[in-house]
Amino acid sequence: KNEVEQSPQNLTAQEGEFITINCSYSVGISALHWLQQHPGGGIVSLFMLSSGKKKHGRLIATINIQEKHSSLHITASHPRDSAVYICAVKASGSRLTFGEGTQLTVNP
């Protein structure tokens, strides 16, 4: 069992839909990251969370430390949101452990 598990692995949505990507982890963490990766591109950090909820534009990230679970929400999705979304947790020291990513495709 991976330390970080994401669901779903693949997600296809229509433009305008509300999207949720989930991340569960099995270790104690100091921080959780949500990252975005476009094809052929590098990784962009969307959020870093240690508790509660953060919002940036149409993106919302929440974390429940007790349940070891985080969600990334996209409101009013757009085709340009199509990318791989990766959850990563920072446990002991500075090591980041990554989930396998969720491939999101938003169709016009």
Place this chain on the structure above:
Amino acid sequence: EAGVVQSPRYKIIEKKQPVAFWCNPISGHNTLYWYLQNLGQGPELLIRYENEEAVDDSQLPKDRFSAERLKGVDSTLKIQPAELGDSAVYLCASSSDRHTEAFFGQGTRLTVV
């Protein structure tokens, strides 16, 4: 402020040849990471530096991979000799001691033919 800079962006080499990747982290960031990312998978840590010291290299295949971070700033990752299975994206990231957020470079996409 410039982000993490990696070069080259793309590299195609024949198997058994050597290859090197370069990373310039964000200024002032003491922690530098090299990750390998295979298609459709999340990144996997190869090596982590705190300043010039490699503090976590347990996942680095030391028979063919090597890395250095002279003066605790720029870093190079080398593969010699490259194998077909080394084809992947190699990502560099850096973070400050004072913050836990890591910033990533654009990656180097290696294709071994």
